Amino acid sequence: MSTSLSKIEKRTAYTLLLPAVFLVFAIILFPIFANVWISFKEVGLKDIRIPEPRAKKIVKNIQDSNFELKIIYKLRNSSLIQDIREVRFSDKLPKNIEPVNLDKRCKFKSQKIKCFFGNWEAGYRENFEIFVKDVNNNAINNNDIKSYNPDLNGKSNNILLTTDFTLKNFKKVFMNNNFFELLMTTFYFTFFGTLGAILLGIFAAQLVNQKFYGRTFMRSILLFPYVGPVVALAYTWTLLLDPNSGTINSLLVNYGVIEKPINLLGQKYLIINILGFELKLRLALTTVIFFEIWRYFPLAFLFILARLQAIPKDLYEAADVDGAGPFRKFFYITLPQITAILSILFMIRFIWNFNKFEDIFLLTGGASGTLTLPISVYQQGFAISNIGMGSAVSIVIVLLLIIFMIIYFKLIGKKANEI
Amino acid sequence: MKFKSLIITLFASSIFLTIIICIWKILATLQGLSFTNLNFNLNLLLSLGLVITCVFIGKKFNHNLKIFILSLSFTILYTFLNEDSPMWFSAGIFLLILFFTNKLKKYDLKYLNQDFISEKIVFEFLSLFAIVFFALVILFPFYIMFVTSFKTQTALLINPIDLSIDFSKNIFEIFKSYFVIFKTYDFGRYILTSSYVSVGTVLITLLFAIPAAYAVARLNFFGKTFLSTSILIIYMFPAIVLVIPLYTVFSQLGLRNSVEGLLIVYTATTLPVAIYMLQGYFKSIPKEIEEAGLIDGQNWFGIIIKIIIPLSLPAIASVSLYVFMIAWNEFLFSLMFLDNPKTFTLSRAINHLTGDAETPRQYLMAGSVVVTLPILLIFIYFEKYLVSGLTAGSVKG
Numbered sequence: 001m002s003t004s005l006s007k008i009e010k011r012t013a014y015t016l017l018l019p020a021v022f023l024v025f026a027i028i029l030f031p032i033f034a035n036v037w038i039s040f041k042e043v044g045l046k047d048i049r050i051p052e053p054r055a056k057k058i059v060k061n062i063q064d065s066n067f068e069l070k071i072i073y074k075l076r077n078s079s080l081i082q083d084i085r086e087v088r089f090s091d092k093l094p095k096n097i098e099p100v101n102l103d104k105r106c107k108f109k110s111q112k113i114k115c116f117f118g119n120w121e122a123g124y125r126e127n128f129e130i131f132v133k134d135v136n137n138n139a140i141n142n143n144d145i146k147s148y149n150p151d152l153n154g155k156s157n158n159i160l161l162t163t164d165f166t167l168k169n170f171k172k173v174f175m176n177n178n179f180f181e182l183l184m185t186t187f188y189f190t191f192f193g194t195l196g197a198i199l200l201g202i203f204a205a206q207l208v209n210q211k212f213y214g215r216t217f218m219r220s221i222l223l224f225p226y227v228g229p230v231v232a233l234a235y236t237w238t239l240l241l242d243p244n245s246g247t248i249n250s251l252l253v254n255y256g257v258i259e260k261p262i263n264l265l266g267q268k269y270l271i272i273n274i275l276g277f278e279l280k281l282r283l284a285l286t287t288v289i290f291f292e293i294w295r296y297f298p299l300a301f302l303f304i305l306a307r308l309q310a311i312p313k314d315l316y317e318a319a320d321v322d323g324a325g326p327f328r329k330f331f332y333i334t335l336p337q338i339t340a341i342l343s344i345l346f347m348i349r350f351i352w353n354f355n356k357f358e359d360i361f362l363l364t365g366g367a368s369g370t371l372t373l374p375i376s377v378y379q380q381g382f383a384i385s386n387i388g389m390g391s392a393v394s395i396v397i398v399l400l401l402i403i404f405m406i407i408y409f410k411l412i413g414k415k416a417n418e419i
Numbered sequence: 420m421k422f423k424s425l426i427i428t429l430f431a432s433s434i435f436l437t438i439i440i441c442i443w444k445i446l447a448t449l450q451g452l453s454f455t456n457l458n459f460n461l462n463l464l465l466s467l468g469l470v471i472t473c474v475f476i477g478k479k480f481n482h483n484l485k486i487f488i489l490s491l492s493f494t495i496l497y498t499f500l501n502e503d504s505p506m507w508f509s510a511g512i513f514l515l516i517l518f519f520t521n522k523l524k525k526y527d528l529k530y531l532n533q534d535f536i537s538e539k540i541v542f543e544f545l546s547l548f549a550i551v552f553f554a555l556v557i558l559f560p561f562y563i564m565f566v567t568s569f570k571t572q573t574a575l576l577i578n579p580i581d582l583s584i585d586f587s588k589n590i591f592e593i594f595k596s597y598f599v600i601f602k603t604y605d606f607g608r609y610i611l612t613s614s615y616v617s618v619g620t621v622l623i624t625l626l627f628a629i630p631a632a633y634a635v636a637r638l639n640f641f642g643k644t645f646l647s648t649s650i651l652i653i654y655m656f657p658a659i660v661l662v663i664p665l666y667t668v669f670s671q672l673g674l675r676n677s678v679e680g681l682l683i684v685y686t687a688t689t690l691p692v693a694i695y696m697l698q699g700y701f702k703s704i705p706k707e708i709e710e711a712g713l714i715d716g717q718n719w720f721g722i723i724i725k726i727i728i729p730l731s732l733p734a735i736a737s738v739s740l741y742v743f744m745i746a747w748n749e750f751l752f753s754l755m756f757l758d759n760p761k762t763f764t765l766s767r768a769i770n771h772l773t774g775d776a777e778t779p780r781q782y783l784m785a786g787s788v789v790v791t792l793p794i795l796l797i798f799i800y801f802e803k804y805l806v807s808g809l810t811a812g813s814v815k816g
Binding site: 006009010012013014016017019020021023024026027028029030031032034035038043048049050158160203204207210212214218220221222223224225226227228229230231232233235236237239240245246247250251254255256294299302303306323324325326327328351352355357358362374377378381382387390391394397398401405 | 538542567576628639646659665744769783794
């Protein structure tokens with residue numbers, strides 16, 4: 001009895017899960033594995049289209065003849081790079097109409113013209129002509145002939161399904177002189193973006209955890225940067241920071257803080273002199289990191305605030321009795337209570353910032369020293385149209401992610417469930 | 420007498436006052452006033468004087484009368500010493516000082532004599548400063564976005580920091596950018612597409628996620644723990660590593676440039692977190708209620724429809740709003756999959772606008788307002804639900 005019940009339970013569970021699991025498999029897991037496959041191939045964006053044989057049908061009258069017509073088929077291979085093998089063609093003729101002097105490659109049988117064209121190389125074109133006449137020498141209506149569409153098919157290789165593999169993509173990725181810089185930029189962006197967002201999140205959470213007039217309003221607006229659409233916010237910031245007539249630059253020039261506008265998003269380095277030392281600041285990267293912090297500190301804020309509100313009040317009351325000030329309360333009570341959540345937050349946000357694409361793409365497009373790994377995927381795959389290279393960079397991202405996740409689960413995986 | 424706390428109060432408060440006056444001045448500049456000097460040092464001295472008088476007078480007078488007279492005299496002094504300004508600017512200064520002196524109410528010499536007081540004072544002004552800082556840093560871009568959309572190209576070129584709205588023009592002139600983006604750039608269609616995609620994603624996600632979450636929460640089956648951990652792991656993989664394979668496959672299947680393609684991808688990417696959030700909530704529903712349902716002869720379908728869904732409406736609302744927000748704001752996939760303007764979503768359409776360097780910035784900002792406003796209104800209205808969705812989903816973002 002019990003076994004059959006558990007069997008029913010199992011079957012129900014699998015039925016309920018199947019649609020979701022299938023979809024996630026198809027759209028998330030399959031592409032991750034497909035990336036591995038593509039990354040070992042030399043594929044460009046233009047190779048993705050499967051080549052097709054195509055025909056355009058034109059019907060022409062012949063001078064001095066009402067019962068004879070010329071049909072022209074403009075044949076071509078849709079692909080400029082791949083061949084099509086064994087192209088077959090068929091078209092239908094209306095009743096009582098027959099071809100005259102039919103091409104050797106074709107046969108006429110029960111009002112159907114069937115042709116075998118053999119192999120078409122890449123970019124193949126041909127004007128294929130057929131003359132037709134009415135058996136009873138009646139006038140032919142052009143539209144009757146036009147009403148049939150020719151049918152073509154052929155065999156071609158889908159370049160994605162062939163088994164030629166190459167290591168070229170990975171060689172190019174790793175042997176590239178800029179690979180180290182790419183990696184370092186990604187780490188700078190990720191590390192400082194995460195750290196800044198968490199620090200700002202602590203401040204904001206500490207602030208909202210106090211009582212003051214307008215606290216609920218403050219809590220709402222603190223989430224605005226994350227809730228707003230990235231496209232709108234990124235373009236607003238681009239306009240704000242624009243060197244020609246951007247609001248912030250104009251204001252700074254107006255108040256004499258700077259003499260010339262600074263191109264905060266388009267200048268790679270800013271050289272600062274401090275006590276005779278020359279410091280080279282990655283300006284555009286710093287700006288992008290600040291945008292990142294601005295946009296994602298609300299998430300850190302939410303997490304930390306939830307934890308702060310769970311700290312028992314009597315801890316603070318005891319501190320009050322001892323005469324501890326707010327700073328001491330923060331360092332000796334609050335901070336120890338939130339370190340666990342901070343470390344989890346840091347790991348998770350680190351992983352997510354590591355993958356950030358939209359923000360940098362919309363602000364700088366990866367120019368002026370802000371090229372990170374995710375942007376590189378897009379550049380290789382779509383700007384340079386080299387899908388194979390793009391996939392190879394994706395694989396690098398996935399491998400690094402797996403390392404981060406192993407570290408995450410080793411360090412705090414179990415703790416995460418307790419909090 | 421504790422000089423340390425007195426001096427800390429004087430400096431912390433006067434620096435705070437000077438900074439908010441500077442911010443007010445900068446905001447006024449954006450309304451077309453031509454200030455070119457912040458006069459920081461002068462105003463700092465003025466503020467210091469104000470705080471000293473305020474603290475030394477203490478509670479000897481009626482509080483309201485005191486702050487009123489102080490604010491008025493300070494405002495007059497300020498206007499006298501600084502450059503000419505219109506009435507509304509001075510009125511703003513007056514209100515700022517009224518607010519500030521009111522904050523200083525409890526600060527008199529007696530209060531400053533308490534133990535451990537200086538730390539408290541610094542903390543208080545730091546908090547005040549933080550409120551101003553966060554409000555400014557967050558609202559400023561939204562403000563600029565909104566105001567720029569009402570300007571004209573020539574006005575922006577002549578004076579880029581004058582963002583005041585000219586109310587003497589007729590309504591059509593003021594809202595011109597909005598008329599243009601709806602008429603010329605076809606934003607009406609994009610709003611429809613975006614709404615259709617977002618609502619569709621929510622519905623399909625719920626349709627798939629509720630049964631799956633129920634199975635994970637309640638039923639026993641082989642591979643359950645594996646499944647629930649892998650949900651989170653899958654969730655961590657970013658869109659950017661999926662994009663190339665999906666692009667190639669969708670191109671070959673003809674799913675690019677179609678709303679259906681977007682629906683499939685959005686649903687799949689939001690499913691893991693939806694399942695994760697819902698199963699947590701389902702577990703909190705007492706099992707006895709379902710058992711009662713079982714005795715009444717319900718099958719699992721009936722249990723989900725008649726018991727689980729009505730009981731977990733708050734969680735379903737959270738998930739729906741969260742998924743709606745993700746779908747509405749999504750950019751990467753719409754950038755990759757859509758290149759026919761007929762299928763654009765709002766985000767993609769705005770990105771398309773910037774592709775043409777000639778597009779005036781007020782149109783761009785009007786488009787940004789159109790895409791931002793609905794999601795902000797939804798957020799403000801349903802804040803409670805969306806915040807709990809965000810907290811649960813904030814592993815992602």
